[in-house]
Structure formats: structure tokens, C-alpha cells
Amino acid sequence: MEPSDDPLQAAESADNPASPSANPVPPSPQVSEAEPVQGSPTESATPTEVEAVSEAEPAPAPETAATAPDPVIASTVTIPAQENSTDAGGEWDLLVEKIKTWIDSKELGSVWSQAQLPLRLIGGLILFVIVSTVYSGILGTINKVPLAPGLLELTGVIWLLNYARCNLVRSSDRKRVINSIGSTWNKFVGR
DSSP: OOOOSOHHHHHHHHHSOSSOOSSOOOOOOOOOSSOOOTTOTTSSSOHHHHHHHHHHSOOOOOOOOOOSOOSSOOOOOOOOOOSSOOOSSHHHHHHHHHHHHHHHTTOHHHHHHHHHHHHHHHHHHHHHHHHHHHHHHHHHHHHHSSSHHHHHHHHHHHHHHHHHHHHSSSHHHHHHHHHHHHHHHHHHHTO
8 A cells, every 4th residue: 555645544544454354344433532522523533634634724813903993983981970879770860851841942833843744744655555555455355356357447448438428529518527627636736
């Protein structure tokens, strides 16, 4: 057998005798004095394998953090502890006091007038989301009924033809419909 540079093959060749026997016996694992912990990666490895792995791959050195101070933090503030304090958890009392002075300052009306438009927009957006969710649920349920979508479409076409027959055939009826739509639009935009 030729000598090998691989430590694993060298360990195997040391365990196997040079002369072949009639009944080959598998090499018995070497038992070390200290048993490895269950689940560890060295549990199935022999000591020579562990040494070979540790010599072949050195552990990477951890990167050291820069010792320069963070440019975002300009300064630090140290707050000393209060001595002889009888109040336990005085932060709540400070918060309640700040809220009471803010309410008593008579500026609540100006804050409400400033926040009225954004609050209305947020409320309208929430209402729109709720209504559209309910509406899409209703339409989805109707769509699952086998004949309902086709029947509703047919009903819409019949209504449109009836409306056109009653209101769009004569010139005077068309002018009345156009004036009605124009006045409704002017009421809507506030003219």
C-alpha cells in the first residue's frame, strides 16, 4: 500500500493489517476517554479526523467593530436617580398632568380644526374599504349561484332598453334628460 497525504486514509491504513485475512473484520472505532456530547459534530468523528479538520480549516477571526463613535448620536444624556423620592412611578403622574394642562389651555379647538380634514379623510377611507369589502363579498356570493349573473345581466339590459325607449327617442325627452343630469351635477359640485 502506498503512503498517503490524506489523514483519513492514513488512519484507516493504521487500523487495517497489511496481510489480508480470510474473514475481514471491520475496524473498531477508537474509544477516547472523554465521550463527545450527544448531537455534537465530533460524535461520529475519530480524534485524528477532528485534528485533521481543525488543522485544515482554521476558524475565521471575528471582525472587530470600529471604535469610532456613531455620527447619528451627537451626545449622551445622563439622568441622575432621584434621592428621597416618595413617588413610585412618577412618570404616569407627569403624563396625566401634561394632558390636563393641554386640555385646560383652550387650544383643543384649534387642534380639532387642524385635524378635522385628515380625520375625515381617514374615516372616509376606512368606510370605503369596509363598503367595498362587503360589496365584493355580496357580488362573489351572487356569482356562485349558477344562473344569477346571467339573469342580472339580462335584467340590466332590459331596464336600459326600457329607459332608452321612454326617455331618449324624442328630442324633447333627450333635452329633459340632459337638463336633469346637468342640474344634478351642478347641485353635486355646488354651483
